[in-house]
Every structure is written in structure tokens, then in C-alpha cells.
Amino acid sequence: MGCCASRSADDPSTATKGKPFKRAQLTWVAEEPITRTQLDRQRTAFWETAPSYEGRREIWQALQAACTTPDLHLARSILDAANVTLPTGNPAEGCFDELGNRYEIPLYCIVNPSNLVPEDNSVHEDESETAQMITPVSPPIIHTTTNSSSSLSIRHSVEKKSNSPIDTSHPIIIRLSTAKDLHLDIHYQKETVGSLKVRIFEHPEANITPKTHTLRLIYLGRILQDNMTIECEDAEASQTKLENTFAKPHTVRVGKAGVIQALVAKKDN
Structure with a gap:
């Protein structure tokens, strides 16, 4: 097909x-x-x-x-x-x-x-x-090995940037289902999906609150869980295969200017 x-x-x-x-x-x-x-x-x-x-x-x-x-x-x-x-x-x-x-x-x-x-x-x-x-392509995401040269290269790149005291700017785009884009920076080493949700709610242009709305974040087709840690990728790493994005359990790697979709739903009163 x-x-x-x-x-x-x-x-x-x-x-x-x-x-x-x-x-x-x-x-x-x-x-x-x-x-x-x-x-x-x-x-x-x-x-x-x-x-x-x-x-x-x-x-x-x-x-x-x-x-x-x-x-x-x-x-x-x-x-x-x-x-x-x-x-x-x-x-x-x-x-x-x-x-x-x-x-x-x-x-x-x-x-x-x-x-x-x-x-x-x-x-x-x-x-x-x-x-x-079945198909002549690379193995599925869940079988990715962390000792491959590409995975090691990405991990070393992420660790290097995470420890850098100079460049801590990692811009991403939050695309709300309300047809509005929010521009945020990822906080190195301490950002989780849960903390990112809090920052979205607090954004002055979002016009939503945890009391009135719920958020579901989606990246590269995956629904993100609140306990997931967000790691930053540089421009070169973000062009790698999608299998690297979820190579670690409870971790998602987001490239610079990456788009995270945010599904906004109003809570029932």
C-alpha cells in the first residue's frame, strides 16, 4: 500500500x-x-x-x-x-x-x-x-541501540550543549490548536513535558489556564507524557532519523525551532 x-x-x-x-x-x-x-x-x-x-x-x-x-x-x-x-x-x-x-x-x-x-x-x-x-528501511524506534555511532554522536552533542554556560538558548515553537504559535526557549537540564505545560499556561498570549483547559503535547506524532525529560538537539542533530528522537525511555529530543503541537481542550464545567 x-x-x-x-x-x-x-x-x-x-x-x-x-x-x-x-x-x-x-x-x-x-x-x-x-x-x-x-x-x-x-x-x-x-x-x-x-x-x-x-x-x-x-x-x-x-x-x-x-x-x-x-x-x-x-x-x-x-x-x-x-x-x-x-x-x-x-x-x-x-x-x-x-x-x-x-x-x-x-x-x-x-x-x-x-x-x-x-x-x-x-x-x-x-x-x-x-x-x-516487509520493508527495506531501518528498524523501529523501540529497537534503537544506544551504542551506535549516530546515537553516541547525538548524546555527546546534547551533553556538550547541556553543560555549556554560554549558549543556553534553544528556541522551539508551541503550535496551539487555537491557531496560535508560542515561541519559547527550552531550559537545559531541567525541562520536562510537565514543566513545559506550566510555562505554556503562564504564557501571556496563550489565554488558557489549568483550571479552564487541558493540554496534550504532541511531537513527531507521539503524545508526550508529563514525566518525559526534554533534551535539546543542535541543528545538525535535528536532521537525523526520527528513531533518535525517542531513543531513550521517558526522553524526547527536540531540535532548534522544532514544532510541538499543543491540543487545547476546554474543561467541562
């Missing part, structure tokens, strides 16, 4: 009347029965390479977050916040951003196949050969 993001040949206004994102009645069958591990590998490969296609990176992030969360209401809220329109409600049949770019998400990233099989340890097959059969 393919992937694409391209300018719609038709007038983008024709896609403005969309339908809610749906999973019900979406089905597909893999060419051969596959396990959960193989499916996750296939999905990871797609999301790692999708931003290299045409289209906007922040829209790919929103699409990934919506397709990977099991909460259908949250998925719809994420797409609404990103102004993504689904003409049929099925991302595999095409969806549009507000500029008219068209995106397609393969069904295997949206729902499980009907022939998903349990893991079978008795089946002796070469894992690397299986990975090549």
Missing part, C-alpha cells in the same frame, strides 16, 4: 466538507498472515519515512498521532486541531490540509489486518530477512 502527499489537482475547496475520522468497517488482509511485531515494524517504517514525502511535517505528525491513538474522540480532536479534512472519513482514501495538500495513509497504519496471528516462538525464521521482506 502506498503513501503520498501532493497538491490536489482539484480545487482544494472541494475537500472542505469532510467527515469524522473512522475505523469501523475498515478492513484489509495481509498478503501473508503477520504477527503484531511484524505489523508494528511495518507501521514504524512508514511513519519514519512519510515526512520525507511532500506535504507538511506537522500534518504528518498529526496524522500519525490520530492513527496511533486508540481513543477515537482524541484522534478526531487532533485532526480537527490540525485542520485536516477527510472527505470520506477514511485517511486511506485521502485527506487534505488547509493548503490543499493531499495525504494518503495505508490501511495497515489505521487498523489491524483480519489475518493477524499470535507470536509463535517455534517458528524459526531470520528476523532481519523478515524485516527486509
Whole structure:
């Protein structure tokens, strides 16, 4: 199944009347029965390479977050916040951003196949050969090794900048779902997702408070947890593969001028 993001040949206004994102009645069958591990590998490969296609990176992030969360209401809220329109409600049949770019998400990233099989340890097959059969790309994020040369290079770069008393400026962009961008600097060595949320609430241009609203932060398609530590990457490191972004548990690496999406929801009174 393919992937694409391209300018719609038709007038983008024709896609403005969309339908809610749906999973019900979406089905597909893999060419051969596959396990959960193989499916996750296939999905990871797609999301790692999708931003290299045409289209906007922040829209790919929103699409990934919506397709990977099991909460259908949250998925719809994420797409609404990103102004993504689904003409049929099925991302595999095409969806549009507000500029008219068209995106397609393969069904295997949206729902499980009907022939998903349990893991079978008795089946002796070469894992690397299986990975090549599914897709010839790098292994998924969760299998990234921290002793690789690229990971070591990034870690050394981050540690060097974290200990630097001179350059402590690491600007990022918080893109609120209220259509407003906030420009903030990451605090080296002490910034967490939770503390960043507090700073967003305190920002004079945010116009939200913890009493009236909730925040969900999303970066590169991942919903960030409050206990995650934020590490800073320089411009060179931020161009590396997405697998490095979440290489450490409970840690997210954000490049300079990186865009973190903030889904704002009003609390019920």
C-alpha cells in the first residue's frame, strides 16, 4: 500500500466538507498472515519515512498521532486541531490540509489486518530477512541501540550543549490548536513535558489556564507524557532519523525551532 502527499489537482475547496475520522468497517488482509511485531515494524517504517514525502511535517505528525491513538474522540480532536479534512472519513482514501495538500495513509497504519496471528516462538525464521521482506528501511524506534555511532554522536552533542554556560538558548515553537504559535526557549537540564505545560499556561498570549483547559503535547506524532525529560538537539542533530528522537525511555529530543503541537481542550464545567 502506498503513501503520498501532493497538491490536489482539484480545487482544494472541494475537500472542505469532510467527515469524522473512522475505523469501523475498515478492513484489509495481509498478503501473508503477520504477527503484531511484524505489523508494528511495518507501521514504524512508514511513519519514519512519510515526512520525507511532500506535504507538511506537522500534518504528518498529526496524522500519525490520530492513527496511533486508540481513543477515537482524541484522534478526531487532533485532526480537527490540525485542520485536516477527510472527505470520506477514511485517511486511506485521502485527506487534505488547509493548503490543499493531499495525504494518503495505508490501511495497515489505521487498523489491524483480519489475518493477524499470535507470536509463535517455534517458528524459526531470520528476523532481519523478515524485516527486509516487509520493508527495506531501518528498524523501529523501540529497537534503537544506544551504542551506535549516530546515537553516541547525538548524546555527546546534547551533553556538550547541556553543560555549556554560554549558549543556553534553544528556541522551539508551541503550535496551539487555537491557531496560535508560542515561541519559547527550552531550559537545559531541567525541562520536562510537565514543566513545559506550566510555562505554556503562564504564557501571556496563550489565554488558557489549568483550571479552564487541558493540554496534550504532541511531537513527531507521539503524545508526550508529563514525566518525559526534554533534551535539546543542535541543528545538525535535528536532521537525523526520527528513531533518535525517542531513543531513550521517558526522553524526547527536540531540535532548534522544532514544532510541538499543543491540543487545547476546554474543561467541562
